[in-house]
Amino acid sequence: MIRDTIKAAQVTAMKAGDKPRLAAVRLILAKLKDKDIELRTAANVPDDDTLVVDVLQKMAKQRRESIALYEQGGRQELADVEQGELAVIEGFMPAQMTEDEVKAAILAIKAETGAEGMKDMGKVVAALKAKHGSQLDMGKASGLVKAALGG
CATH class of the missing domain: 1.10.10 (Arc Repressor Mutant, subunit A)
Structure with missing residues (x-):
């Protein structure tokens, strides 16, 4: 399951002292927790991997939009932070079709x-x-x- 991979990545990043990656993984886990809470009252809950991929896709889309806006505004340092988060998020997503x-x-x-x-x-x-x-x-x-x- 993708969620287990993300949790394992959190532990690995903590042990390695990789603060940027750890921050991105924690963001992902927070979004997943929000989605879990949102679905508590839902009539039908999707498969966990489907749910995780949906959250990751939304996060990736947000990062891409932010990167474009930061680059237009001449804020490359902020775009670089978003790019780092995007790389971590995409690392957990299933392979995309060409x-x-x-x-x-x-x-x-x-x-x-x-x-x-x-x-x-x-x-x-x-x-x-x-x-x-x-x-x-x-x-x-x-x-x-x-x-x-x-x-």
Whole structure:
């Protein structure tokens, strides 16, 4: 389980005295705890790895946005801190699909669902997320779906 890997990384970082990595791992664990608390009252709780990957993807997206904003604002030292956190977060995520793999998956789903035009985009994106959600960036994938459907 990914959560166990993250907890082990916390101990390793503590023993090694790697403060930046330890801080990033603690951020991840705090976000996971927040999500666990949020889901206490939920009717259906997703698989733990799915939950962890979802949290990691959101954190990675936030870091990428922050890096872009800091670089635009000329604050490279802050962008470097965010880049370090992003590297730690991405280290725990499952391997991401390449753009060609995503395109192939979209074509397969398009064939399965009989999707033809933009009206079917929601159906294709939902199927893509269900099958490969943890392995791709849905923001980029939706653009590829739009292109595949001729939008």
